[in-house]
Amino acid sequence: MSDTPPFIAGTDGQPRCRWCAAAPEFEAYHDREWGFPVDDDIRLFEKLSLEAFQSGLSWRTILAKREHFRRAFEGFDFHQVARFDDARRDALLADEGIVRHRGKIEAVIHNARRAVDLQAEHGTLAAYFWRFEIDPAQAAEPQTVSTAPQAIALAKDLKKRGWKFVGPTTVYAFMQAMGLVNDHVEACVIRQQVAEARDRFVVPRSRQIAVK
Structure with a gap:
């Protein structure tokens, strides 16, 4: 078992999750986004799409390209992405600003169509995804699984x-980032902020029966 603590001092000297020191741009992402609850359908679809693009790569690579991904995929408005045709797919395959992986590009376009259906069924994507929220009492020790x-x-x-x-x-990484579980380590200065944000958060209601 490693004796390395799961936290590290940030640029302000406060303890943070160790992973956010792996790259200079990670601290801002860690402090402002990661783990805070999200109920915006576009952001939820974007994150799940970017997690798919990350498969086999580093999050640093994807984060560096995120703004270009947003431009290429119409801000991840899945209603627009669902209408992408072969010509639009081919343009994406030629776009050096994103990850040019045919399978992943086609998957995001395909998933956008599934997202339209899911939204129609549940009212919002948020209502569907938050059915799978991990209760703090059921969560594993942060960043151990x-x-x-x-x-x-x-x-x-x-x-x-x-x-x-x-x-x-991939789905668990999405849940960590979108606040469906508070996976900041106990010593992290941001963990309590996320906990308070989750306490204030109004979980979207689905038209479907909640997951047991």
Whole structure:
């Protein structure tokens, strides 16, 4: 077992999750975005799409390209992405500002169509995804696991609905980032901020029966 603590001092001297020191741009992402609850459908679709693009790569690579990804994919408005045709796909394959992986590009376009259906069924994507929220009492010790039963259940349900590049590890990373679990380590200065944001957060209601 490693004796390395799971936290490190940030630029202000305050303790933060160790991973945010891996690159200079990570601290701002860690402090302002990662783990805070999100109920915006566009942001949820964007993050799940970017997690798919990250598969086999580093988050630093994706984060550096995020603004270009947003321009290329119409701000991840899934209603627009769902209408992308072969010509638009080919243009994306030639776009050096994104990850030019045919399977991942086609998956995002395909998933956008599934997202339109999911939104129509549940009212919002947020209402669907938040059915799989991980209760703090059920969460593993922060950053000690790569997936969770709720992530496995979500991945299985998404695959049943036809989504692609949504394995349990990818889905769990999405849940960590979008606040469906507070996975900041106990010593992290941001953990309490996330906990308070989650306490204030009004969980979107789905038209469907909640996951047991």
